[in-house]
Amino acid sequence: MCRMTGNRAWRLDAHPRGEDFASALTLIDLPEPVPAPGQVTITADYLSLDAGTRMWMTPRTDSYQPPIPLGSIVPGQVLGRVIASQADGFAPGDLVRAFGQWADISCVDAATSGLVKLDESVADPLLHLGPLGMNGWTALVGIEEVGRTQPGDTVLVSAAAGATGMLAAQIARILGARAIGIAGGARKCVFLTEDLGLDAAIDHRTPDVAAAVAAAAPGGVNVYFENVGGALLDAVLPNMAHYGRIALCGLVANYAEVQPGPARFDQVLARRLQITGFFSPDFAHRGPELTARLRTWVDKGQLTMPFAVTDGLDNLLTAYAGLFEGTNIGKTVVRVR
Ligand SMILES: NC(=O)c1ccc[n+]([C@@H]2O[C@H](COP(=O)([O-])OP(=O)(O)OC[C@H]3O[C@@H](n4cnc5c(N)ncnc54)[C@H](OP(=O)(O)O)[C@@H]3O)[C@@H](O)[C@H]2O)c1
Incomplete structure (x- = not known):
């Protein structure tokens, strides 16, 4: 003590x-x-x-x-x-x-x-x-190892103008994927495409988010880096590509109560999806290795925040x-x- x-x-x-x-x-x-x-x-x-x-x-x-x-x-x-x-x-x-x-x-x-x-x-x-701490580690492990992002994949990230999501979306692009961010409001969406250079941005306050995801990802979403949950997850599930991966990082829509499962859980079977939760203390011991990789991107100006x-x-x-x-x-x- x-x-x-x-x-x-x-x-x-x-x-x-x-x-x-x-x-x-x-x-x-x-x-x-x-x-x-x-x-x-x-x-x-x-x-x-x-x-x-x-x-x-x-x-x-x-x-x-x-x-x-x-x-x-x-x-x-x-x-x-x-x-x-x-x-x-x-x-x-x-x-x-x-x-x-x-x-x-x-x-x-x-x-x-x-x-x-x-x-x-x-x-x-x-x-x-x-980028050189816990948010960076979480973004890198989530995109690369949990989501198994491949070059050419379409990667969708929620809370993409926030700390963890912003890093995840940029890392997806660095790894050769097409990155789409979801955020609240026009100001944040302009930030995602203009300042961060993401391929597209979706405002989660738009009345039909599912239609907006379908329009932005016509071939389906290969990797969804989920930070939010709730209604947003239901809007994304029917827009996942077959064999898609959901890296379940967070459920910020409601941390105060127990969150029920997604209403569109049926899509996990229909689209043969994998949903994997992950938590940064599980890989905090890899901090030095992960930080070294993140730093190369930070030093080149590819990873900003x-x-x-x-x-x-x-x-x-x-x-x-x-x-x-x-x-x-x-x-x-x-x-x-
Ligand atoms: N698994 C892990 O180890 C790990 C580690 C770090 C963080 N996380 C998770 O990552 C997520 C982001 O956390 P952060 O600390 O980096 O915060 P952050 O993204 O910087 O800020 C949270 C953002 O979430 C969005 N948001 C809040 N309520 C929302 C709602 N009801 N619907 C849609 N968007 C909402 C807001 O952006 P908008 O204006 O766009 O709505 C807000 O800016 C959280 O879920 C957190 O728990 C997980």
Whole structure:
């Protein structure tokens, strides 16, 4: 256990209703933590805000992570500098990334928090929370290994203007596929085709999304990188090509409740589809190898991502709600200092 000595942190006091995070979380003052043996303290430059954390804020115990206990600090990825270390290989001042807390200062176990010292030659340290971190790994593994994307495939990506989806769609193109992105609103769709160079974009607010997918992918979708679920998955299933693969990355349409199966499940049989869920902690140990490959594309300018930066730990909840309201383009982060 860390001994505490000034720090602010977001505590989960109740299970949020919808996107009303302000009624469920409180920014509290804590003493500054002091690391115990095997631990380091990190002063956060940036916090990564991730849609999946919403599910851990519910009481459900059937998720891929146990629920966050009420009364505890919300966990999350932190990018910052080591303040004090009682762990081998880490010293004050090191630039690190770890699974810490929504706080000014995180205290983490070196062995279990994914703590890594980061390459300071990377031009923008924020890249370590985007293409060169968990979102990049998830996109690469999902497109290449789970989706088994081949050159010439038609790849469809939902939440394609968000962090994980944007990287997945660009990687599909790098691997020689035709990439179509789904996003909410004209501004995001223009971004996908004009700025990212995707082959087509579909606005999920359009009245007949299934018809829009059929028009954009007349030969069917070979790989669907799914981030959303719900009605969107039902619109895509009848538009899958035979022997298509669905890389099930996320179900952001509704993380607060149990999601029923898709209404068009019959298409899995009719089109001989494979649906495979995957989760980044399962391949986090491959981080160095995956990061090295992603970096070659980042350095060549083939893999890009804007950051939706909110200033101040006290403004975190507004930024977090934006992930579900769709206000962000690219990776959502909070600049803490
Ligand atoms: N399996 C894994 O290991 C793993 C790892 C990282 C992330 N993920 C998943 O990847 C997905 C994206 O997460 P992220 O953290 O990168 O966030 P993000 O994509 O940057 O932001 C979430 C986006 O989801 C879209 N969205 C939200 N509610 C929606 C709805 N009801 N219908 C359609 N689109 C909706 C919004 O974009 P629009 O404006 O376009 O609606 C929003 O910008 C999530 O499902 C997350 O759980 C999974």
